[in-house]
Amino acid sequence: MNWEAIGAVGEILGAIGVIVTLAYLATQIKQNNRLLHNSISRDVNQGLALLNSRVADDAEFADLFIRGSEDIDSLTPTERQRFFAHVMDTLNLAVYVHGVQRHQRVSPARFDMVQMTAGSYQSYSSIRDIIDSVAEWLPDKTLLEEFRKGKRKLAITALASPSQVTDA
Secondary structure, three states: HHHHHHHHHHHHHHHHHHHHHHHHHHHHHHHHHHHHHHHHHOOOOOHHHHHHHHHHHOOOHHHHHHHHHHHHHOOOOOHHHHHHHHHHHHHHHHHHHHHHHHOOOOOOOHHHHHHHHHHHHHHHHHHHHHHHOOOOHOOOHHHHHHHHHHOOOOOOOOOOOOHHHOOO
């Protein structure tokens, strides 16, 4: 066997090694994307569970939430702070979902759940006032503008349509 033949065999083996490496990397990327999707779904579920359990599991907080939603001035300073924190948690979850929605990382079902939670707040003037007070810090003004104009029934519909995502 001459040196040219040995070189050709070496190039073929090198090409096979590159192909195997690329196939391995593609598999790893696909697996990582699946894990990322599952992690984001878990985060959204935990966020929704926390928001819902505050009201469902704590009658005192449920009463506070109802009173604050109807008239924030009826709350004591401590109650007002708790109410504000709850609204901000909901807004933060909506902003988080907005961010990952752009990369199709949230399933339509989870998006709809956040949409329903945030959207149910639209009818409360106290909550709209809180959202308006933090508007300058929102990363995307689309949500706020649609919310203010009342063009959308639900507060975060403007972020993306559930039909734009896949549940891969």
